[in-house]
Amino acid sequence: MKINEIMSILEAECLTGEHLLDDIKVEAAFGCDLMSDVLAFINGKTLLLTGLINPQVIRTAEMVDINVIVFVRGKKPDKEVIELAKKNNIILLSTNHILYTACGILYNNGLKGIPIRGGE
Amino acid sequence: MENEQIKNSIKLEYEVIKDDFSRAGEASSNIKKVLRQLGIDSKIIKKAAIVTYEAEMNIVIHSAGGKITVFISPDSIQIIAKDKGPGIKNIDRAMEEGYSTASNRVRELGFGAGMGLPNMKRYSDEFYIQSKEGESTILKMKIYIN
Numbered sequence: 093m094k095i096n097e098i099m100s101i102l103e104a105e106c107l108t109g110e111h112l113l114d115d116i117k118v119e120a121a122f123g124c125d126l127m128s129d130v131l132a133f134i135n136g137k138t139l140l141l142t143g144l145i146n147p148q149v150i151r152t153a154e155m156v157d158i159n160v161i162v163f164v165r166g167k168k169p170d171k172e173v174i175e176l177a178k179k180n181n182i183i184l185l186s187t188n189h190i191l192y193t194a195c196g197i198l199y200n201n202g203l204k205g206i207p208i209r210g211g212e
Numbered sequence: 213m214e215n216e217q218i219k220n221s222i223k224l225e226y227e228v229i230k231d232d233f234s235r236a237g238e239a240s241s242n243i244k245k246v247l248r249q250l251g252i253d254s255k256i257i258k259k260a261a262i263v264t265y266e267a268e269m270n271i272v273i274h275s276a277g278g279k280i281t282v283f284i285s286p287d288s289i290q291i292i293a294k295d296k297g298p299g300i301k302n303i304d305r306a307m308e309e310g311y312s313t314a315s316n317r318v319r320e321l322g323f324g325a326g327m328g329l330p331n332m333k334r335y336s337d338e339f340y341i342q343s344k345e346g347e348s349t350i351l352k353m354k355i356y357i358n
Contacts, residue, residue: 142322147234156258
């Protein structure tokens with residue numbers, strides 16, 4: 093799914109990475125506030141949805157090559173975190189939906205969860 | 213690791229400071245960049261990145277500070293994480309997914325889910341841990357390149 097499409101269906105605001113919006117697509121999504129779970133399960137071109145806005149979210153994304161993060165519940169990180177994302181070419185979006193709703197909207201529009209052991 | 217192998221390796225070393233959450237992850241980020249510059253396969257880099265990042269976060273969260281040393285040879289990436297204590301009371305329990313002694317503050321940052329050591333073991337081809345309550349913890353992890 094294209095990032096522009098994700099922005100539009102989640103009515104999301106782009107906090108950084110506007111110049112990358114046309115180039116990046118995601119194939120699956122993972123919604124979670126536990127960064128070790130992200131490190132354990134993520135593979136491939138995955139969208140991360142989270143309510144956390146600290147620098148560790150960006151570092152975690154960097155480690156597993158996540159290019160797009162959606163902050164839910166209208167959360168926006170501080171400048172330092174946005175700068176860290178910029179440095180790593182990570183797109184940051186912010187939506188007012190809660191995590192559950194944002195995931196549901198994306199799922200209904202055809203973006204599936206990541207496949208994990210024994211799961212979908 | 214054999215001495216001969218260490219001689220032919222690139223060595224990287226980073227100090228990791230207790231409770232320094234603003235810089236936590238910098239060492240792993242630098243290590244990842246070096247591995248990329250060396251042209252190592254992206255799947256191998258990702259395994260090394262996850263292992264070093266979990267080790268770095270563990271030192272920040274649980275220890276009195278420590279050091280991460282990486283030896284990169286043509287065959288493998290060896291990551292050694294050594295801290296200044298206070299050690300792990302029960303290693304078997306610490307290796308269980310979901311077991312954690314982290315504080316609420318750490319959990320609010322998205323860590324402390326009890327996945328750190330299991331993740332490190334999962335992504336390493338060789339995994340060794342040495343620790344005792346009141347002593348330092350040493351983790352040695354190797355990821356094969358070929």
